[in-house]
Structures are given as C-alpha cells and as structure tokens.
Amino acid sequence: MYDLIVVGAGPSGCSAARRASKLGLNVLIINKNQFPRYKPCGGALSERAISYLDFPLPNNICERSITGARIHFGDLSIEKHKDYRLTVTLTRSIFDQFLLMKAQETGVQVVFNKKILDYCEKDGLVKIRSGNEIYSSKYLVVSAGAQNRLLERVRGRDGKDQYGVCMVTEIPDENSAIDARLGNALDMHFGIARMGYGWVFPHDGYYSVGIGGLAKDMPNPRKVMNDFLKENGFAGRYKLRGHLIPYGGFDRDLGTSKVLLAGDSAGFVDSFTGEGLAYAIRSGQLAAQTISEKLEVEELDLAKSYKSRCYAAFGEDLKYSLLLARIMHRRPDLFFKMLASRSDFLDKFLEIPAMKGTYKSLIRWLIPRVPGYLLSI
Numbered sequence: 025m026y027d028l029i030v031v032g033a034g035p036s037g038c039s040a041a042r043r044a045s046k047l048g049l050n051v052l053i054i055n056k057n058q059f060p061r062y063k064p065c066g067g068a069l070s071e072r073a074i075s076y077l078d079f080p081l082p083n084n085i086c087e088r089s090i091t092g093a094r095i096h097f098g099d100l101s102i103e104k105h106k107d108y109r110l111t112v113t114l115t116r117s118i119f120d121q122f123l124l125m126k127a128q129e130t131g132v133q134v135v136f137n138k139k140i141l142d143y144c145e146k147d148g149l150v151k152i153r154s155g156n157e158i159y160s161s162k163y164l165v166v167s168a169g170a171q172n173r174l175l176e177r178v179r180g181r182d183g184k185d186q187y188g189v190c191m192v193t194e195i196p197d198e199n200s201a202i203d204a205r206l207g208n209a210l211d212m213h214f215g216i217a218r219m220g221y222g223w224v225f226p227h228d229g230y231y232s233v234g235i236g237g238l239a240k241d242m243p244n245p246r247k248v249m250n251d252f253l254k255e256n257g258f259a260g261r262y263k264l265r266g267h268l269i270p271y272g273g274f275d276r277d278l279g280t281s282k283v284l285l286a287g288d289s290a291g292f293v294d295s296f297t298g299e300g301l302a303y304a305i306r307s308g309q310l311a312a313q314t315i316s317e318k319l320e321v322e323e324l325d326l327a328k329s330y331k332s333r334c335y336a337a338f339g340e341d342l343k344y345s346l347l348l349a350r351i352m353h354r355r356p357d358l359f360f361k362m363l364a365s366r367s368d369f370l371d372k373f374l375e376i377p378a379m380k381g382t383y384k385s386l387i388r389w390l391i392p393r394v395p396g397y398l399l400s401i
C-alpha cells in the first residue's frame with residue numbers, strides 16, 4: 025500500500041517520484057521494461073530542462089554543449105550561434121538511468137518488467153493491474169509516455185491533428201568528423217514534413233538523425249526517413265525506430281480526483297521543436313507537489329489545481345509554440361524567405377531554450393514583420 029504509484033520510469037515519472045519521496049510520500053515506480061532501456065530521442069536537453077533539475081547534471085552525461093542552430097529549407101540555409109549554451113546533447117538510456125538513480129536515492133522503490141494494463145478507483149484507493157497482480161495506492165501518476173491505455177482513460181485519444189510520428193536512428197562517426205560537419209550546432213531541416221522537421225544532432229561518437237511530422241499527413245514515415253538519410257549523405261543500412269509524439273498547446277484533461285498525467289502522457293511537448301524533456305521533468309514535479317498538498321488539504325481539487333500549476337509554469341510556452349508551428353507550416357516557403365532575409369528571427373528563436381526569450385515575445389515581434397495572411401490561421 026503506497027501513497028503514490030508512478031507508472032513509467034522516464035523523466036516525468038522519475039521527477040514525480042523523487043519530488044514526492046522528498047516530500048515524505050511512500051512511492052513505487054513501475055516500468056514495463058528493465059533499465060537502462062533505449063528511448064527514441066534526439067537527445068537535446070535544453071537549459072530550461074537543466075534548470076528544473078534539483079541536482080547538478082554530471083559532466084560525463086553531457087556529450088556536447090550546443091550554442092546554435094543551422095536551419096535549412098530547400099536551398100536556403102542559415103546558421104546562428106549565441107555566446108551561451110542553449111542545450112546539451114546526451115544519450116537517453118544513460119540520462120534516464122541517472123534520473124532513476126536520483127529518485128531511488130530518496131527511497132523510491134522500483135519494479136521493472138511489469139506492464140500496467142489498467143486501473144480503477146475503488147474504496148478511496150487506486151487499484152493498478154499488471155496481469156493477475158494488483159497494486160494499491162492512494163494516488164497514481166501516469167507518466168507512461170505518448171501512447172497507452174491509462175492516459176486514454178483520463179483524457180481520451182488525441183485528435184488527428186494533435187500528434188506526430190517520428191523515425192530516428194543513431195549513426196556512428198569519428199568526433200573529428202562530427203566537429204567538422206556540425207561543431208556545436210543542431211541541424212534542422214524544415215519543409216520535409218508538415219508540423220515537423222528532419223534533424224541531425226551531434227553527440228559523442230554518433231549523430232542522432234530523425235524526422236517527425238503530423239502523423240495524418242505522413243502515411244509512409246519510413247520513406248520520408250530514408251529520403252532524408254540519403255539527402256544528407258548517410259548511405260548505410262540503419263536500424264530505424266518509430267515513435268509517436270504529442271503536440272502540446274491543446275486544452276486536455278490532466279487528471280481525476282486520484283490520477284494525474286505527466287510528461288508525454290499529458291501531451292506536454294513543444295509543437296515547434298518537439299522538445300518534451302523540460303516539460304516532462306517539471307510536470308512530474310508539479311504532479312508530486314499537488315498530490316502531497318492534497319494529502320494535507322482534503323478539499324483541494326486535485327486535477328484542477330495541477331492543471332493551473334502546469335499552465336502557470338509552461339502553458340503559455342506550449343500554446344505559443346503551437347501557434348508558431350501553425351504559422352510557419354502554413355506557408356513554409358514564404359516564412360523561410362522572410363527568415364533568410366531577417367537573421368534576427370533565428371537570433372530571437374535561439375533565446376527560447378535558454379529561457380532568455382519566450383514564444384509569446386517572438387510572435388509579438390513577428391506580427392508587424394510577416395504578411396497578415398500568414399497569421400490568419
């Protein structure tokens with residue numbers, strides 16, 4: 025019998041578990057597979073995400089310090105750097121294992137190789153089912169990623185314009201070749217998929233290469249990925265992995281009186297860049313704080329209070345990143361023409377992952393500078 029069971033040991037689950045345990049709750053994490061586990065990801069952890077951690081990020085986890093971006097659209101290409109760090113790149117299996125260790129050091133218990141199939145709220149408790157086994161707790165945090173039955177119980181299925189599909193692979197190369205090709209820039213290729221892009225991110229001894237875009241407009245993501253690999257000079261045979269990604273910025277239900285959704289399960293992903301790690305970490309922490317408060321204050325409306333905390337922390341960022349993605353993908357050709365002639369757009373965009381600027385201020389800056397019909401979405 026636990027105060028809190030967390031389903032999913034990714035960044036949102038470990039952040040929820042660590043914060044809850046530090047607040048004195050008795051916490052169990054259940055994950056469907058053993059850790060360390062592979063997670064399809066570009067592996068870019070923003071300064072925003074790092075600022076949410078309540079412990080330092082060890083240097084040996086950070087593979088590269090990223091200071092800029094190279095953006096492509098067709099033949100247009102533009103690169104800008106800041107004199108400060110925007111993100112680091114890292115390997116998700118290593119980072120996630122580290123976050124799990126940080127949760128365990130506070131006393132959190134962990135069970136691996138149990139897939140949670142369902143739950144019900146009964147006699148003031150949440151009963152969580154894996155095969156024939158039932159776990160009981162006072163509260164449940166669902167942090168089981170982008171697609172699972174538990175999240176659908178709370179907020180239903182996403183509509184067809186609310187999620188994307190990604191393909192990703194890791195391609196080894198010498199660090200000297202990676203330096204020569206990209207240095208400390210993230211390489212982003214727009215125009216290959218609606219509401220998405222292709223990427224080549226530099227890591228330690230490999231590139232993360234992938235594509236993502238609106239699922240309903242990409243019937244054959246594997247072909248889009250293979251074309252992208254060829255166009256970027258990657259001629260080998262690679263193991264490709266697919267994954268769904270929710271678009272953030274939509275108004276979704278985030279819980280019930282006993283259950284909260286965090287991270288991808290809540291749909292907390294930046295619709296313009298696909299960044300989800302910062303919001304996974306922060307929403308996990310906020311879920312834990314809200315549950316801890318609910319244990320003290322019975323009349324607290326758990327789901328409502330959690331939703332308003334999430335909105336206050338990052339709701340505007342997700343809303344305006346969705347708006348920017350819609351503006352840009354409406355007429356990417358015109359948008360990029362403008363971008364190529366106004367390098368200050370990219371300059372302002374790069375401030376966002378370092379929390380020195382916001383999507384809202386970027387859009388305010390854009391309004392007088394782009395043709396009105398681009399904004400009428």
Ligand SMILES: Cc1cc2nc3c(=O)[nH]c(=O)nc-3n(C[C@H](O)[C@H](O)[C@H](O)COP(=O)(O)OP(=O)(O)OC[C@H]3O[C@@H](n4cnc5c(N)ncnc54)[C@H](O)[C@@H]3O)c2cc1C
Nearest residue numbers: 032034035036056065066067068140168169287288300301
């Ligand atoms: C291809 C791709 C590239 C991305 N690149 C970036 C990037 O560069 N930077 C960035 O910030 N974000 C990126 N994201 C988004 C980021 O990966 C997610 O936002 C982040 O992983 C969300 O963390 P989470 O803890 O909510 O879920 P996850 O990391 O998905 O963890 C969920 C955990 O739950 C477990 N689980 C699932 N179902 C069950 C079940 N029924 N029972 C028990 N356990 C279960 C899984 O095994 C997993 O360990 C990318 C996403 C994709 C798909």
